[in-house]
Structure formats: C-alpha cells, structure tokens
Amino acid sequence: MEPKDLIKHAIKAQGNSQSEYSNYPVGCALLTNDGEVVYGCNIESAVYPSTLCAERVAIYSALSKGLKKFKAIAIVSNTAARPCGSCRQIMHEYLGNIPIYVSDSNGKEYKLHYIDELLPYPFDLKNS
Ligand code: THU
Numbered sequence: 722m723e724p725k726d727l728i729k730h731a732i733k734a735q736g737n738s739q740s741e742y743s744n745y746p747v748g749c750a751l752l753t754n755d756g757e758v759v760y761g762c763n764i765e766s767a768v769y770p771s772t773l774c775a776e777r778v779a780i781y782s783a784l785s786k787g788l789k790k791f792k793a794i795a796i797v798s799n800t801a802a803r804p805c806g807s808c809r810q811i812m813h814e815y816l817g818n819i820p821i822y823v824s825d826s827n828g829k830e831y832k833l834h835y836i837d838e839l840l841p842y843p844f845d846l847k848n849s
Contacts (some may be wrong), residue, residue: 731760731796744800748762748775751779789815793818806840
C-alpha cells in the first residue's frame, strides 16, 4: 500500500475522534504485514488523564486482535504533529523500526520518520 493510501485511512480514523475537550482530532492507521489496516483515534474523557492517543488506540487494538507484525503507520492531525513521548515508547516496543508517516488532514504532503530517530536511547528493561 502506498503511503498516501494509508494516510487516507488515517484521515478516516481522524473522523472518529472523540476529542470534545481539546478539539484536536487525531487519526491513525496501522498497516499489518498481511495487509490489514487497523484504525485508531484519540478518545478523550471528562476525567482528563483517562484520554488515550490515536496511536496507542490503534496499536492496542491491533495487539488485542492478535496482530503483531507491522509494515507502516500513518498519523494525521490538523497540524501534522509528530507522536507524543508515551506513544513513541509504545511504538518502540511493539512496532519495530517501520516507516512512520505524519500528515495533516489534507494528506497531500507527509513527513517520514523512524522510531530510532524519534526516540533515541529508549527505555528498555534488558539494555540500559
Ligand atoms: N494526541 C494523540 O492522539 N496523539 C499524540 O501523539 C499526541 C496527542 C491527542 C491526545 C488528546 O486527545 C489531543 O491529542 C490533544 O492533546
């Protein structure tokens, strides 16, 4: 699948965002090795710390479906923001060094990143 097509999925996922407190919708699409696309969107709560980011919703959803091998991930927000620190840690632990496409909601241009660049010296129980 081309990056732009995965980004289109992330734009669709952004449409499902539950972000009434921040008004900052985020969408995520995670492509598995088998070609399945798993969606995530940010889900906010009146108990603010219970909010979960789009990236982690997608990753946890995929893992809970038994999907463990991933090819690429696309993240869409209105400002083409790169993932937060907590999501970077989870991406490091579960995704491996796959392409991370970051786009705004138009999906016309995207930034390409890899987790070893976004999260150098990650926390790891085995290697310090
Ligand atoms: N958010 C994400 O979904 N992903 C990130 O990587 C950073 C922030 C969400 C959390 C919250 O619902 C909103 O964006 C504003 O912080």
